[in-house]
Amino acid sequence: MSGRHPEPADAWLTRFTAEEWIGSALSELELARSALEGRRGPEASVALRRAAGMALNGALRVVPREAWGRSYVEHLEALQTEPTAPEVVRCAARELLEFSPRSGGPIRLATRSADERLLEAARTVMAHAYAIVHGRAGR
Numbered sequence: 001m002s003g004r005h006p007e008p009a010d011a012w013l014t015r016f017t018a019e020e021w022i023g024s025a026l027s028e029l030e031l032a033r034s035a036l037e038g039r040r041g042p043e044a045s046v047a048l049r050r051a052a053g054m055a056l057n058g059a060l061r062v063v064p065r066e067a068w069g070r071s072y073v074e075h076l077e078a079l080q081t082e083p084t085a086p087e088v089v090r091c092a093a094r095e096l097l098e099f100s101p102r103s104g105g106p107i108r109l110a111t112r113s114a115d116e117r118l119l120e121a122a123r124t125v126m127a128h129a130y131a132i133v134h135g136r137a138g139r
Helices: 016-039 041-062 072-081 087-098 111-134
Strands: none
Touching: 016 041, 016 111, 041 072, 041 087, 041 111, 072 087, 072 111, 087 111
């Protein structure tokens, strides 16, 4: 035996504070915006989900929810049916999950308005997470 102690089950979550998760989410949102502008759909899809999921990690630091799972996608899947979340937040989570372009798959006709709608969906989920972190929602 190496003498190492196993990491706690929530080590992935506790490596950042709630505010640090929100800050990371904002950085990831910028990556998503850049990927959308560059017409890199698969990269944009991952970055949008990561941005929303990172913000939701911040919310999980404040209000633990086992139903939200561990991965960013699990967070969004749970949020889209979360009865305490506003409908606009549930719809935003659903929109992020539905946007899944694949390399070599059908070409998505990207427009500025479609890109902005995806960015706004991520911002909506992130705003909900921020409200939870700061005690204004979801408690």
